[in-house]
Structures are given as C-alpha cells and as structure tokens.
Amino acid sequence: MRITPLGGLGEVGRNMTVFEYEGKLLIVDCGVLFPEEHQPGIDVILPDFTSLQGRWDDIVGIVLTHGHEDHIGGVPYLLKERPDIPLIGSQLTLAFITSKLTEHKITPVTVHVEAEDLHQSGPFELEFVAVNHSIPDALAVAIRTPAGLILHTGDFKMDQFPLDGRITDLRHFARLGEEGVDMFLTDSTNAEVPGFTISxxxxxxxxxxxxxxxxxxxxxxxxxxxxxxxxxxxxxxxxxxxxxxxxxxxxxxxxxxxxxxxxxxxxxxxxxxxxxxxxxxxxxxxxxxxxxxxxxxxxxxxxxxxxxxxxxxxxxxxxxxxxxxxxxxxxxxxxxxxxxxxxxxxxHKGNAKVHVSGHASAGELVYCYNIVKPTHVMPVHGESKHLHANAELAVKTGIDPKRVLVVKDGTTVDLVNGEAKVSGQVEAGLVYVDGNTVGKVTEETLKERTMLQEGGAITIVALVDPDSNQLAEPLEFVTKGFIQDKQVFNAAAEKVKTALGKVAGQDIDDLEELEKIITDTVGRHMERAYRRSPLITTVVVDA
Known part of the structure; x- marks a missing residue:
C-alpha cells in the first residue's frame, strides 16, 4: 500500500492523504490552507492534485474525518474533476460539506458512517473510531488491506469531560493495537505542548x-x-x-x-x-x-x-x-x-481562559502510542517542528527510530510485508485560489504583488533608435506608491545610457532584450539609492 500526503505535512492546513492499493485510490480529507501576509490577494490555498490527473476514475472514496475547513474546504475543487466520488463521513461533517457544495452547484454522493461502523470502499476496508475534537462528530479511520492496517487519527484530543459527552474511544484504539497496527498516522499539532490539553x-x-x-x-x-x-x-x-x-x-x-x-x-x-x-x-x-x-x-x-x-x-x-x-x-x-x-x-486567549486547543498534547500522544503499540509511525498535521516533536515522543515510547517516518508533502511511503519505507516524490506545491481562478497565480505573481505592496511601481517609457539602440528622447518615469526624487531618477537615466552604450550598434531584433537591460539597470539603482525593490515595467518604443 502506498501512502502519499499531498498537504498538511509542513503546514497547519490543506490536509490531504492518498492511499493506493491494487491501482485504486482512497483519499482521507481534502482541506484548504489560509494565506499569510506574504501571499496578498489569495483566498485559500489547495493541495496539489497533479499526481491524480488521469486517475480520477481510480478514486473509490474521500473519507472526511471532521467538518473543519482545513479538512473539507478543498473538496469542491476536487469534485469539479469528478463530481460522483463518494464522500464518506459523519452526519454533521456531511451536512457541512453538502451545504458548501450547493454553492458550487454540485450534488454529492454521500455515505453516512458512525463510530464502530465498517465500510468497504474498493479494496479498502474502513473502520471508524469516535474521537474528541473541537467540533462534534469527529472520526479516526482504520484502513485495512492485505498489505497492512493503518490507523489515521484525524484531529483529536482526549478531553475526559467533553461538552457532548463523546470521548476519544481508547478501548477501540487498544483493540486495533492488539490486531496489529502497521502504520499509525497521528495528529502532531500540539506535540510540543507538555502534559494534557485542558477540558x-x-x-x-x-x-x-x-x-x-x-x-x-x-x-x-x-x-x-x-x-x-x-x-x-x-x-x-x-x-x-x-x-x-x-x-x-x-x-x-x-x-x-x-x-x-x-x-x-x-x-x-x-x-x-x-x-x-x-x-x-x-x-x-x-x-x-x-x-x-x-x-x-x-x-x-x-x-x-x-x-x-x-x-x-x-x-x-x-x-x-x-x-x-x-x-x-x-x-x-x-x-x-x-x-x-x-x-x-x-x-482573548492571552488575557483569559477563553479558548482551549482541539488537539492532543504530548501526554495524550504518548498515551496513544503506549496503547496502540504501532509498528511504524508517520506524524501528520503540523509544521516541521510539530512533526519532529511528535516523532521524538514515539521514539521515547520504544518505537524503533528507523520505523518513525518524518516526511513532507508529496513524499510517497510504501508499506510492503509489514515494512514501510520512503519510495519517491510527487508534485505537491501550493495551489492558489484567487477569486474565480485556481492554480493560475504563481510564486512570481505573489512576488510582484509583494513588490507592489512594499515598494510601489515604476513604469519607464523609453523611445529608442532601432539602428543604434540608443535613447532618442530622455526616459520618462511614471510612479505609483513610490516617492520620486528627481536627482535619483536623473542618475538612473544616466546609468541606462551607459548600459545601452554597451550594446550600441548591435543587431537586437527583440525589444524585450532592451526592456530587460533598462529594467535591470533601474532596479539595481533603486535598490542602492532607496533600499527598495519597486515593481518596474519598461515599455520600449521604436523611434
């Protein structure tokens, strides 16, 4: 069985893991990540579906562990590729995702499951376990194939006095442990926090x-x-x-x-x-x-x-x-x-006890390792520091360090005859949703937006003699959000003349080459003069 995380390992969000056996695919969660300050204009960030292209018909189901956006928010974008993929989850989780899909004009195929239920999806036998989280109806899922038994906790904690009376079913975890869990995928978010999460x-x-x-x-x-x-x-x-x-x-x-x-x-x-x-x-x-x-x-x-x-x-x-x-x-x-x-x-949380995390702290994770006694551990759901902290906890409970796999998004892990090892890598970049566009915004686009935000914009109009590649008229500078100092801009124009002098008389057919020379020259000068990197656009006009 191949395990491929496409999100959630290296960040807190866009959780998605793909399990493959005998050519069939099972997906657990498909969430979004919310943008940070260096990603201006972005609505949400999706997992990368590139590795699934051409294999939509191989997907037998999407298991949704609970109804938070970082676990279900990406489902509408996935179902646009194939709307009839069955969504498997608890009552509240399915209600939340069905409501969300209505806005996207998608009527989903849903499979309602509860704790203790068994469900067959293609070659995967699924067994669901009640877990406590900051939203009702959360589930862990055990995945069985002839290749082995995997237990995925989803998001969970061990609140012993939950508001709804629904505790994490450690007896069920123990039964699965006695059967033999070959791979334990565990929530890492609070692995650095000692003790137990308060009720x-x-x-x-x-x-x-x-x-x-x-x-x-x-x-x-x-x-x-x-x-x-x-x-x-x-x-x-x-x-x-x-x-x-x-x-x-x-x-x-x-x-x-x-x-x-x-x-x-x-x-x-x-x-x-x-x-x-x-x-x-x-x-x-x-x-x-x-x-x-x-x-x-x-x-x-x-x-x-x-x-x-x-x-x-x-x-x-x-x-x-x-x-x-x-x-x-x-x-x-x-x-x-x-x-x-x-x-x-x-x-707020900083001046009063008005919030508690929905994730298990270190003491709870250790408790689970000692109950389940898995052969292998693969920490999930968290930044690098969380994943490594979780791995250290697993090792302290006696699990062989070689059997604790700390991997990142896109890493493939193969479970064969009870042994798990890293087998490769697939694409798992950040896919940006910007308004109605998906995946068209690139890192270069965000870099340009950041430059606009921090340094403003300069547009340069250059009238150039095509025979000599020299300026036929003085450069014209138009600025937005950038303080224009005549002395500095005059100096920039002189540097452009010098740069163009080096290509005087050369046979340059492509005006873009001249635009690049002018843009790079002015950019370097502004960086030195202002300590700013404005977005520079050069328009070369054939004189």
Missing part, C-alpha cells in the same frame, strides 16, 4: 465572567464550525438574560445546520434576527460573528476598521474565543489594537 468545560467560568461583568454589548468571534464553543456562549448568554444574533453568512448557515441536527441546543426565543436585536438595550445584546483569524473581509475586521454597520465603542466587549493559526498573529493583534483605540474591551 472544554474548564473555559465555562471565564466565559460566564465575561457575560456577568460586560456593561454593554458582547461580540463573540469564533470559527463558523466551532459548535462546542458557540454552545458555551449560548449557555452563558441565556444565563445572563441576553439575546443572541448570528452575524456572517457562514456562521448563520453552519449554526442553522448544527441546530437542525441537534448538535447545537438553543433555548426557545434566545436567538433573534439581527435587525430586532438592534432595537434592544446594549446590555441585552450578544453577537456571534466570524473573523477570529483577522480575515480582512470578515465581520470582526470590518467592525475594527469601522466599515461595518455595527459600530463598536466604549464599554462594548469583544470575546475572541478561538486560537491563533500560525501566520495570522499580526492581523489579529492589529484588530485587538484597533478595538482598544475605540475603547472596546477585548478578551
């Missing part, structure tokens, strides 16, 4: 305190899929005699689904329409919105920038009930500072 219930006092002491409106930001945290907020609001309104399309949609399927329990009359809430006293208002990661177009960011219809001010309270995704720190701290300047009190 979701431990947050209730801090959230209750916010509702008991806030003098005016409370605005809660959270992931639109974080059902457990939103349940806690609803319970606290109800106890404090406040009404609640959901703000943001994804929040309204997902909470509607969760309530309809009874994963979210809302007292009658508690949730009201946003317009009705506006006429109520401030101390009776709770708004639950998206934007917990500082996304510029989300409700919370627009409130901070005062571009949203909801205007916040002195004595309002913002409760940021979510974690920091690596790379989003600056955007989130920027929002906190803007709210502070407006007189808004901001309660």
């Amino acid at each position: 979701e219930r431990d947050l209730t006092p801090a959230i209750d305190q916010v509702f008991a002491t806030a003098p005016k409106r409370i605005i809660v930001s959270s992931f639109a899929s974080h059902v457990h945290r939103i349940q806690q907020v609803i319970d606290s609001a109800h106890a404090a005699g406040r009404k609640v309104a959901f703000v943001g399309r994804s929040m309204v949609k997902n909470m509607g689904i969760a309530q309809e399927l009874e994963y979210l329990k809302i007292p009658r009359g508690l949730v009201v329409d946003f317009k009705k809430l506006q006429s109520m006293p401030d101390n009776k208002i709770t708004l639950i919105c998206t934007g917990s990661q500082g996304e510029p177009m989300a409700a919370l960011s627009r409130m901070a920038s005062e571009t949203h219809q909801i205007k916040l001010g002195k004595d309002d309270t913002v409760l940021m009930a979510s974690s920091l995704i690596p790379g989003n720190e600056n955007a989130i701290y920027g929002i906190i500072n803007k709210f502070t300047d407006l007189g808004v009190k901001v309660v």
